[in-house]
Structure formats: structure tokens, C-alpha cells
Amino acid sequence: MEQQMQISDTTRAAAGRLQIAAAMLEHPEWLPADAAANLGISELEVVQALPAEQQQFLPLEWLEALLQALPEWGKLTTIVTVAGQIFEFKGDFPKGKTAHGYFNLYSKGDGLHGHLKLENFSAIALISRPFRGTESHSINFFGPDGAIVFKVYLGRDQQRKLLPPQLALFADWRHRGEVTAKKGEI
Template sequence: MTPTIAEALAATPHGALEDIAKAAGTTPLAVLYALPAGEVSAFPGRLMVEVLDEMADWGEITLVVNTGPVILEAKAPLQGGSVAQGMYNFKGKPIGGHLKIDACARVAFVRRKLFGTETRSVQFYDTAGGCMFKVYLGRDAKRQMLPGQIAAFDALEARLRETAA
């Protein structure tokens, strides 16, 4: 019998949302919405460009794309982008590519333990409930999240909450 989302979360509370979703037979977005209070703030996907542009000033981050059998990570600063033909086009290297803007349904600010380590990330979800990609805050040599990025994350989340209210 397939566990409920709550049961799958209880079994692996610090696991990847994609793994929990697979166990529960649902989408990562459904799992995101089931996280405990205070772990997530979700906003409309139309804010994707604004969020990515602001994150360009955060310094080195870790961009993660988790397709299930493949988890790709890139550690580098986001360098902003431009919008053309319905796409957000990353400017820089090594993180480059093109994101279809209207495919993004939700932008989520997530605070949770992942495999036992405190994390903060901005996650971008598509219209089918899948996670397009995640941007985790950078870490110093002692594996601590960078205070400047924590402050920027908190400030952007607070500003979006105020404008959404």
C-alpha cells in the first residue's frame, strides 16, 4: 500500500522532496505544501524573473536539478538574465540556460533540514507539480550558510509576503 504524504514525510523527514513524493505517489509540489508550518512560503510563478534577478547579487549558490535518476549541481554565482521570446535566459557561465517563464507555477522559499543539515533554498515548480530546479544558499569553508545570503533570502521572502498580502 502506498503511504500518504504525511506517512512518507514521517518516514524520511529530512529526505529530498522528490524521494518523498515518489514514495507517496504524488508530486514534489504536493509534498512541499505538506511540510510543517514555517518551513515554506510559496508565491506565484510569475515572480520567477524578479526572484532570479535579485538572486544575481547573492554570490556563489548551489543550483540543483533533480530528475530522479540524475541530480546535477552547479556551484557558482547566478549572474542574472534577460527575457526574450517567453524565456528567461541566464547571462553567465558556468550556469547558463533558458527557462520557459510561463512553465513556472510556484516559487517557494524553503527552510528545512536535508539529510540532517539545515538548508535554505528557493525552489521553482512547474505547472504539473514537478520541481524545475532549486537554488541553495552557499556555504563557507566550515559548511555554514553564508550570513549575507541568509539576510538576502529573508529580506526577499519578507518583501514578497508583503506584496502578496
């Protein structure tokens, strides 16, 4: 009986991913957030259903290391969405350190600041998906309910071209995630 329930759950999950994938193919202009809103599911569920070439999950154990690496990447775009409102910050991702139960982001002078409760994150996904017909890559941080906490997009130059050093860093993290996933560690 337990085996039948596991098979049934697996079948339902696969059917759900196929339904999400079909909706994304039917609406290529949709962002994962659009698909989540239209399908009544979490953004995490949408990202999990994206084709393998468009998403790579990283182990949560890498969260702090990734946050500590991002300040070295140069100018990025950090996006926070709250209650349908979108806040964008373009610039270097702030350095941070753990203290008082938070990973505290700080910048000298002006810039992005914040306090992240690392145990409240449920997933990290690297997403490579066109945005309005343009190549786009982002690091997505999810909360326990499958909603996005924030996203960090790779930066662009004056001609709106992605920055090659950032593309290389993104590809390196993605590759490390792929290797870890193949070992069954994600």
C-alpha cells in the first residue's frame, strides 16, 4: 500500500510538472512569477518544472558561501518583490557576515543593506531563461512557502550585453551544482 502511495505521489508530481511545462510553452512570454500566479502555484514549483537547461538548483549548504562570493562579481541587479511591488537595486551586491542570528548585508555608505535569516530559505536556483527576447541569467532565493525572497540578475554593459566575467562565474556555480546533483547530493 505504501509503495502504491509513493508511485501515486510521483505520478501526480510528474503530471504537475508536465502541466506547468505545457503552460510555459504556450505562453513563452511568461516569467516564472507570471506562471505561478496564473496556475495558482508557487514560483518554486514553476522553476522546478523548467527544462534542465534553464534551471540548476544549488544545495542550501552553499547559501552563505554564495552570498559571500556575490560582492566579488561586480555590478548586479538585485530584485525584491513584495505584495506585487518590485524593488530594484543596481550595483555591487553588499558584503555580509553572520551575527545575531542573521546574515547581515552591509555597504560602506549608500547601497543595499539588509538582514537575512538563512534558515528561512528553502531553495537556491540558477535560472537561464530569455527575458523579453534577451539572454538573461539570475540567482533566485526561495522562502519556505516557495515564494521568491529575492533575485540577483547578472549585470550588463552600456550596450546591454551581459558581462563575460559574470557569465563565467555563473557558469562555474552552475557546473558545480550539476556535478553535485549527479552525485545525488541536492
